[in-house]
Amino acid sequence: MKSADLAVVNCEQLLTCRGQIPKRADALQDVGLLEKACIASYKGKIIFLGEEKKLKKEVRLEEDGIYIDGTGLVALPGFVDSHTHLPFAGTREEEFVLRIKGYSYQELAKKGLGIQTTVKATRQASKKELLSLSLNRLDSMLLLGTTTAEAKSGYGLNLEDEIKQLEALEELRKRHPIDIVPTFMGAHEIPEEYRSRKNDYIELLIHKILPEVKEKNLAEFFDVFCEEGVFSLDETRKLVRAA
Numbered sequence: 001m002k003s004a005d006l007a008v009v010n011c012e013q014l015l016t017c018r019g020q021i022p023k024r025a026d027a028l029q030d031v032g033l034l035e036k037a038c039i040a041s042y043k044g045k046i047i048f049l050g051e052e053k054k055l056k057k058e059v060r061l062e063e064d065g066i067y068i069d070g071t072g073l074v075a076l077p078g079f080v081d082s083h084t085h086l087p088f089a090g091t092r093e094e095e096f097v098l099r100i101k102g103y104s105y106q107e108l109a110k111k112g113l114g115i116q117t118t119v120k121a122t123r124q125a126s127k128k129e130l131l132s133l134s135l136n137r138l139d140s141m142l143l144l145g146t147t148t149a150e151a152k153s154g155y156g157l158n159l160e161d162e163i164k165q166l167e168a169l170e171e172l173r174k175r176h177p178i179d180i181v182p183t184f185m186g187a188h189e190i191p192e193e194y195r196s197r198k199n200d201y202i203e204l205l206i207h208k209i210l211p212e213v214k215e216k217n218l219a220e221f222f223d224v225f226c227e228e229g230v231f232s233l234d235e236t237r238k239l240v241r242a243a
Contacts, residue, residue, distance in 0.1 A: 002047050004040040007061050009052055011037050011070035016049055017077050031076075039075060078147025086137060086151035086180070087130045087168040090121025106229050115155070115189040122155035122165070130168040131175075138176045148179040152223055154188030159209050162186045166218035184210070184219035187231055187239050202235060206242040 016032030023030065038055045040048035048059050061067060095103075095113050108114040122130070141149060151172075153165035162184070169182040186205050194201035213219050222243035226236040 001060050002040070002042070002058060004042050004047060004059050004061050005065045006039075006041045006068075007055070007059070007065065008039040008068045008070045008075060009055070011039070011073055011075045013037070013074045014039065014049065015074070015076035037075075038070075076145075079145045081141065081146050081149040084149050084151050085154060086149065086172070087134045087153070087165045088118050088122045088155040089125035089129060089133060090118040090155075092117055105227065109229070116192060118155045119157055119189070119191065123158075123161050127164050127168050127171075130165065131171055134168060134172055135176065138172065138178050142176075142178055146178060148181070150181045150183055150221070152183040152185040152188070153219075154185030154223070154225075157186060157189060157191035159204075159212060162209055163212060163216070163218070166213060166216075170218060181221070182219045183221040183223050184213045184243075185223040185225075186210075187222075187224040187236075189225060189230060198235075202239065205239060210243060 012035070014034040014037035016034060018032040019030075034049065036052075037050060038048070038052050039046060040055060040059045040061070048055055092113065095108055098108060098113070105114060109116070125133075138149075151169055153162050153169070156162035156165050166182060166184060169180060173180045173182070186209050187202075190198050190201055194204075210222075222240065224231050224236045224239050226233060231239070
C-alpha cells in the first residue's frame with residue numbers, strides 16, 4: 001500500500017490530460033475525463049488517480065496528511081502561462097480601444113504610446129513597488145488556476161532597470177507558490193535614448209547587460225522582439241547567438 005500526504009476525494013470530474021505527446025485537432029477534445037474520481041499525492045508527486053474504492057485499497061493517508069472533500073468540484077492540472085510581463089509599472093488601458101480600432105504597434109509607437117510608456121513608469125518605480133504590484137498579479141493568476149508562469153523583463157531597457165526587474169522576479173520566486181521561469185528580454189524595444197543609435201544598444205545588450213545577467217544567474221531564457229521597426233531578423237540572430 002502506498003503512503004500519501006494529500007488526498008482529494010469525491011471530485012465530480014477529474015481532467016487528467018493524459019498523453020505523452022502534444023495533441024491537435026480532434027484529439028484536443030480528449031481531456032482524459034474521469035467522473036467521481038480521487039487524487040492522492042506524496043511529497044508533491046501524484047501517486048493515484050481513480051475511484052474511491054480503489055483508492056482505499058491502494059493508498060494510505062498519513063496521520064498528518066491533508067484530506068479534501070471535492071464534492072461539487074472539478075479538478076484539473078494547473079495552467080502554464082508561457083508569456084507574461086510580470087514585474088512592471090504603468091498599465092496602458094487607453095491603448096486597448098486603439099488596438100480594437102486597428103491601430104498597429106508601429107502607429108501606437110509614433111503617438112508616444114506602447115512599450116515606451118511602460119518603460120518610463122517602470123524606470124521610475126522602485127524594486128519594492130514592482131514586488132508589490134507583481135505579488136498582486138500573481139495572486140490573481142493563482143486564483144484563476146495558473147501554477148506556472150514564464151515572466152519577462154523588458155521594461156527597463158538599461159542595465160540598472162533590467163537587473164531591477166530580474167531581481168524582483170528572483171524575490172518573487174522565493175515568496176510566491178506559483179513557479180516562475182524568468183526570461184531576460186532587454187531586446188524588447190529600442191530605448192528612446194538609443195533611438196538613433198540602435199547598434200550601440202545592441203552592443204550594450206551583448207557586452208554589458210547580458211554578462212551581468214549571466215553572472216548573477218537571474219534568467220533561464222532570453223527573448224527578442226523581432227518585429228519591423230524594432231529588431232530585424234539578422235539583429236535577432238546576433239542577439240540570440242550572443243545569449
